[in-house]
Amino acid sequence: MKTIRNRLLLIGALFVIAVYSILPRSTVVRQLDPRTGQMVDATERLVPITLGLDLRGGVHLDLEVDQTQGPVPDCKDAIDRSQKVVRTRLNEFGTLEPVVQTNGNCRLTVELPGESDPDRAKRIVQQQAHLEFRITDMKNLFRDALPGIDKALHDAGVRGAGNAAPANAVSQLFGADSSKKKNGKTPAPDSGSTSAVFSGILFQGQMPGEYLVPVEQTHLVDSLRKITAFQSAMPRGIDLFWGTDSLYRGARAYKALYAVESKPIITGEELEKATARRDQVNNHSVVVFDLSRRGGRVFADATGRHVHDYMAIILDTLVQGQPPIINDQIGAHGQIDLQSKPLAEAQDLALVLRAGALPVRLAIVDEQSIGPTLGADAIHDGIKAGAVGVALVIIIMLVYYRMSGLLAVSALGLYVLFTLAGLAIFGFTLTLPGLAGLALSVGIAVDANVLIFERIREELQHGKSVRLAIDEGFKHAMSAIIDSNVSTALTAFILYLVGTGPVQGFAITLIVGIAASMVTAIFVVRTFYLIWLQRRPDMTTVSI
Amino acid sequence: MFRLFANARYDFIKWRKWAYGLTALIIVPGLILLIAKGLNYSIEFTGGTEVQVLTHDRSIDAAKLRAALDAGNLHGAEIASFGSDTSFMIRVRIGETNVQSPDVTVKAVRAALDAGLGVGKYSVGKYEGIGPKVGQELQGKALLAIFFSFFVTLAYLAFRFEWRFGLAAVLATFHDILTTVAFIRYMNLEVSLVVVGAVLTMVGYSLNDTIIIFDRVRENLHKFRRQNLYDILNLSINETLPRSILTHGTTIATTLALVFLGGEVIRPFALVMAFAIFTGTFSSIYIAAPVLMFIEKRWPGEDARGARVLTSPMATPPAAPVPAPAAPALPPKANKTAPSAAR
Numbered sequence: 001m002k003t004i005r006n007r008l009l010l011i012g013a014l015f016v017i018a019v020y021s022i023l024p025r026s027t028v029v030r031q032l033d034p035r036t037g038q039m040v041d042a043t044e045r046l047v048p049i050t051l052g053l054d055l056r057g058g059v060h061l062d063l064e065v066d067q068t069q070g071p072v073p074d075c076k077d078a079i080d081r082s083q084k085v086v087r088t089r090l091n092e093f094g095t096l097e098p099v100v101q102t103n104g105n106c107r108l109t110v111e112l113p114g115e116s117d118p119d120r121a122k123r124i125v126q127q128q129a130h131l132e133f134r135i136t137d138m139k140n141l142f143r144d145a146l147p148g149i150d151k152a153l154h155d156a157g158v159r160g161a162g163n164a165a166p167a168n169a170v171s172q173l174f175g176a177d178s179s180k181k182k183n184g185k186t187p188a189p190d191s192g193s194t195s196a197v198f199s200g201i202l203f204q205g206q207m208p209g210e211y212l213v214p215v216e217q218t219h220l221v222d223s224l225r226k227i228t229a230f231q232s233a234m235p236r237g238i239d240l241f242w243g244t245d246s247l248y249r250g251a252r253a254y255k256a257l258y259a260v261e262s263k264p265i266i267t268g269e270e271l272e273k274a275t276a277r278r279d280q281v282n283n284h285s286v287v288v289f290d291l292s293r294r295g296g297r298v299f300a301d302a303t304g305r306h307v308h309d310y311m312a313i314i315l316d317t318l319v320q321g322q323p324p325i326i327n328d329q330i331g332a333h334g335q336i337d338l339q340s341k342p343l344a345e346a347q348d349l350a351l352v353l354r355a356g357a358l359p360v361r362l363a364i365v366d367e368q369s370i371g372p373t374l375g376a377d378a379i380h381d382g383i384k385a386g387a388v389g390v391a392l393v394i395i396i397m398l399v400y401y402r403m404s405g406l407l408a409v410s411a412l413g414l415y416v417l418f419t420l421a422g423l424a425i426f427g428f429t430l431t432l433p434g435l436a437g438l439a440l441s442v443g444i445a446v447d448a449n450v451l452i453f454e455r456i457r458e459e460l461q462h463g464k465s466v467r468l469a470i471d472e473g474f475k476h477a478m479s480a481i482i483d484s485n486v487s488t489a490l491t492a493f494i495l496y497l498v499g500t501g502p503v504q505g506f507a508i509t510l511i512v513g514i515a516a517s518m519v520t521a522i523f524v525v526r527t528f529y530l531i532w533l534q535r536r537p538d539m540t541t542v543s544i
Numbered sequence: 545m546f547r548l549f550a551n552a553r554y555d556f557i558k559w560r561k562w563a564y565g566l567t568a569l570i571i572v573p574g575l576i577l578l579i580a581k582g583l584n585y586s587i588e589f590t591g592g593t594e595v596q597v598l599t600h601d602r603s604i605d606a607a608k609l610r611a612a613l614d615a616g617n618l619h620g621a622e623i624a625s626f627g628s629d630t631s632f633m634i635r636v637r638i639g640e641t642n643v644q645s646p647d648v649t650v651k652a653v654r655a656a657l658d659a660g661l662g663v664g665k666y667s668v669g670k671y672e673g674i675g676p677k678v679g680q681e682l683q684g685k686a687l688l689a690i691f692f693s694f695f696v697t698l699a700y701l702a703f704r705f706e707w708r709f710g711l712a713a714v715l716a717t718f719h720d721i722l723t724t725v726a727f728i729r730y731m732n733l734e735v736s737l738v739v740v741g742a743v744l745t746m747v748g749y750s751l752n753d754t755i756i757i758f759d760r761v762r763e764n765l766h767k768f769r770r771q772n773l774y775d776i777l778n779l780s781i782n783e784t785l786p787r788s789i790l791t792h793g794t795t796i797a798t799t800l801a802l803v804f805l806g807g808e809v810i811r812p813f814a815l816v817m818a819f820a821i822f823t824g825t826f827s828s829i830y831i832a833a834p835v836l837m838f839i840e841k842r843w844p845g846e847d848a849r850g851a852r853v854l855t856s857p858m859a860t861p862p863a864a865p866v867p868a869p870a871a872p873a874l875p876p877k878a879n880k881t882a883p884s885a886a887r
Contacts, residue, residue: 054809062678118671365675367650374596374669381807388805389798396794400548433738436802436810437745440817443795444749447787450794451756454787457547480759483704484752490700491693491748495741498689503741510745 004534007527014519015414018421022047049424051113052431052505055379057372058113059121065106066361075106078360083108089124089355108362118369120348126362128316129352131268133299134239134260136209136310136323141235142259146199149233153197156229198224205256207310207323212254215246221257237262241312243319245339258319260312265302270295274353276346285338285346289353296332304329315349382435389439390416393446401453403543407528408449411520415445418516419509428512431505441513444488448521451477453544466542470529474522481522489514549785556781556829557774557837563830567723574726583729586736589683591676592637593649596669597657599630604661606632612660618652627808631669649673686740690721693747705758708839713754716832720750723823724816733812742816749795749817750824753788754832760784761836773840777833788825796821 024045053060065072065079072078079102086108090098099111115121137143201220203212213221224230225240234240243256273290291299303311303326312323313336321337338346394412397405419438423430456473464472489511496507533539587594597609606623609632613621622635636649650673657666694714701710724743733739760780768776799821802814 364673366673366678368670368672369668370670371668378807378809381805382810385802385805385807385810386798389801392797392801393794396790396797400790432809433741433813436806436813439798439802439806440745440795443798444752444791446794447752447791450787450790454784454790457550457786458783461550476763480756483759484755487697487700487751487755488748490696491744491751494689494693494696495744498685498692499737499741503737506738506741506745 004527004530007523007530011414011524011527014418017425018414018417021421021424022049022417024048047424049420050427050429051375051379052429052434053111053113053368053370053375054432055375055382055430055435056113057116057370057375058111059115059118060112060366060368061110061122061125061364062103062366063108063110063125063362064365066363067106068363069361072106072360079106079108081359082362085356085358086110086125089352092351092355093121093124107365114372116369116372118367122364122367124348124352126364127349127352128358128361129268129349129355130316130357131271131353132264132314133266134262134264134312134314135306136207136312137238137259137261138208138309140208142209142238142240143204145233145235145238146202149230150196150199152229152233153224153227156227158197158224158227158229198230202257203254207325209259209310209312210323211257211259212247212249213257215253215255218242218255241314241317241319243322245321256319256322258312258323260314260319264314265306265311266291266295266299268353268357270298271353274350276343276350278343279337283340285341285343286335287338287346287350287353288333288335289350291332291334293332299334300329300331378432379435382432382439386435386439386442390442393442397446397449401544404453404456407525407532408446408453408521411449411524411528412442412445414524415513415516415520416442418519419513422512422516423509426512428508429505430509433503433506434509437506437509438513441510441517445513445517445521448477448481448485448517449525451480452521452525456542456544460542460544466539467533470533470542474526478522481518485514485518547786548789549782552782552785553778554782554785555778557778557834560830560834563826563834567719567826567831571719571722571726574729575722578725578729581729583725583735584732585683586734586739587635587637587672587674587679588737589679589686589735590637591674591679592635593653593671593673594636595634595650595653595671596626597632597634597666598669599632599661599666601665602630604665605629608661609634609657613653613656615660616652616656618656621653682737686737689740689744690747693744694718697747697751701755705762706845708843708845709758709762709836712832712836712839713751713758715835716754716827717747717750719827719831720746720820720823723827724820727819727823728816731815733815736812738809738813739816742813742820745817746820746824749820750827753791753824753828756787757781757784757828757833758836761833773837777837781829781833788828792821792825 024047026043027046027048063082065075065082083100083102087098087100090100090110090112093112097113099109099113101109103109110121110125112121198221201213201217204210205212238259239262241258241260243258245256247254247256270291271289272292272295274287275289276285276287278284279286290296306326307328309326310323311326313320315336321339336349338349390412394409397408397412399405401408416438419441422428452473455477456469459469459472459476460466492507492510492514496504496511499507606625609623610621613619613623613634613636618636620637622633622637624633624635625631626633634653636653650671653671654668694717697717698710698714701713721743724746728735728739757780760783761776764771764776764780764783765773768779771779796818799814799818802810803818806814
């Protein structure tokens with residue numbers, strides 16, 4: 001009597017906890033307000049089971065510290081700092097519950113459930129957002145060093161392969177372009193004896209430090225810049241950066257190459273606020289920013305010293321637009337002109353600038369994107385298959401074991417409830433293979449009941465009384481149930497350890513399912529029998 | 545009550561040679577085929593890009609997609625219909641085409657389709673791009689998983705039973721993996737992480753089944769102290785037969801529901817599981833039990849009392865089981881008993 005009551009109390013408590021844990025509840029989610037484009041908090045009622053990306057749709061990215069440009073000494077630290085930056089960015093990005101976690105030493109996993117624009121997601125996550133302001137090469141140190149660079153390249157054995165211009169073209173080209181030069185600098189002297197491997201493909205631009213390279217030659221310039229001789233011949237304190245835009249001189253397209261001072265006057269670290277807007281005058285998309293108080297002081301000092309100089313705005317190693325001239329001291333307030341790019345892009349840029357720069361470059365090693373309708377179809381198919389499978393199991397059990405089968409089937413209902421509750425309580429993710437695992441584990445879950453029932457039947461056949469047969473049946477089936485479930489759980493656990501996303505979801509569902517099936521098949525069904533026996537103490541046959 | 549195969553007395557062990565032959569017939573050509581052609585690995589393992597294209601126009605077929613990809617210089621892409629005639633899966637593997645990084649490959653496929661079919665004529669349901677490094681890591685992990693699952697279950701079985709039982713169970717499981725790999729090869733299923741997951745689940749399921757029988761063997765060895773192992777194995781298999789039929793019946797029912805209704809993503813998994821249920825059942829009876837007998841004969845154990853008991857059935861042809869004095873459950877001629885429906 002007492003044991004039955006205690007058992008029922010325990011089952012009732014488990015039932016209440018399980019039902020409570022999967023009831024839809026109000027959750028505060030951050031959403032993109034379509035009217036204002038801002039992130040706002042909204043309250044939604046959601047069933048607290050996390051669905052995997054394969055069921056919800058969304059974007060999954062695995063990123064790795066890019067070591068192709070040179071080794072990164074402290075990968076772990078770099079990825080930890082990147083994780084913080086990416087998380088800050090994504091909190092404003094407009095997806096529910098973005099997942100950002102480190103994965104091993106050099107890897108970052110990003111999941112954006114419900115996101116349907118993978119390209120934008122990649123831009124936001126990958127953009128390094130390293131912002132710098134540098135003064136262009138006002139003293140023409142780079143141009144003066146050109147003959148030296150040519151000579152160094154010549155000595156290093158670089159011949160004019162792919163050199164479109166003849167060796168003596170430098171002066172001609174500069175001469176031909178001299179009408180465009182504002183400062184009236186004299187053309188670089190032609191060394192004559194050495195072939196102008198490098199300077200031969202450079203044209204003087206409109207301002208000091210600006211050079212133009214025919215678009216088809218940009219690869220050549222990049223490969224020359226990698227040569228050590230080139231690097232050692234570069235003037236000290238000067239760096240080269242490409243510009244973002246292509247320029248046209250007649251029919252030919254050119255890319256701008258800027259020689260700028262190595263030391264930035266200020267970096268994006270000092271940036272405090274950034275917002276995107278459209279410039280009323282020229283209809284350009286711009287990002288306006290405010291610097292911190294300290295940054296504003298430094299910036300004002302530096303720009304005060306460089307009035308009438310040109311200032312390059314460098315974002316991720318690319319000079320944005322044409323460097324503007326500094327007309328006056330600039331304070332804590334400035335703007336980046338994105339010209340005719342869409343406003344959405346300016347908004348994204350403002351977002352990543354606010355969140356700060358990534359300490360390293362991140363390369364994508366694995367990307368997945370699943371459309372939301374596809375996820376809905378998958379859920380639909382999975383539930384349909386699961387329902388049919390479970391219905392078949394119920395029919396088989398009822399036909400074969402009749403009343404005892406009914407006990408097992410009602411325990412099965414509890415089993416499904418407990419499994420879902422287990423997923424919700426421990427915060428595990430339900431994936432499509434997980435749904436399959438759930439359906440499959442229903443088939444396996446009845447195994448424990450089958451073992452017990454078959455044992456009871458055997459005991460009955462040996463002529464034991466109903467009560468004794470049930471007792472013995474449970475007792476003898478126990479070792480087989482435990483051994484087989486533990487070994488299945490062990491393989492599922494290994495699967496969890498080595499698997500990725502969806503497969504881990506499957507393993508988790510299987511493990512939770514095994515635990516739930518042990519509770520329901522052994523404890524719950526036993527309790528049902530006890531109640532049954534208590535109500536019919538004179539029972540001589542049992543419907544099994 | 546309604547019972548299937550109750551009190552069955554089939555002599556399962558007698559047929560072990562036939563069983564070995566049958567299973568060799570499946571495994572050997574499968575492995576030869578495997579060595580000759582290899583497995584069809586998914587891009588998760590090889591690296592590459594998989595793009596599911598949903599066409600908005602029924603006139604777009606695989607040939608048109610192929611032409612569009614070829615025009616975009618993406619030769620050697622695989623194109624497969626995916627569930628309906630407006631849904632296709634395009635696979636571009638790294639190494640078989642001229643593109644290397646997953647990022648670039650995804651872009652190349654989309655650019656080729658935009659150019660060949662026209663923007664707006666199709667949409668991308670889902671795509672996946674995996675770098676070759678990740679693929680290699682996953683390959684290593686999958687092998688490691690199978691190895692570890694062997695090791696851990698062997699250790700567990702050695703702890704719960706004794707090493708002879710554990711070894712027999714693991715050998716039976718190894719057999720299951722071989723037949724399943726052969727099955728995957730015959731069906732030319734794509735080996736993805738989910739399929740590896742199915743193989744591992746199969747390992748768990750098959751072990752589960754073997755354990756149920758071995759548990760009964762262990763019990764019967766204690767119960768019938770003077771019975772020989774040959775008869776005890778047969779007795780145990782027969783006693784657990786109703787359970788086997790019913791459990792496998794319910795699992796195969798859910799698995800087949802997944803095969804036919806679960807959708808394209810789940811189908812390879814469900815197919816492997818469906819096969820695994822057959823091979824797992826087969827190996828528990830025809831591989832695990834005879835192998836246990838073999839092991840007990842070579843290395844007689846105390847628990848199984850193999851050395852003494854095994855002399856008679858192993859020396860005489862198994863067709864004529866020796867009547868044992870203390871075998872209430874096994875009459876000498878124990879071959880045919882109709883399924884009975886009692887009470």
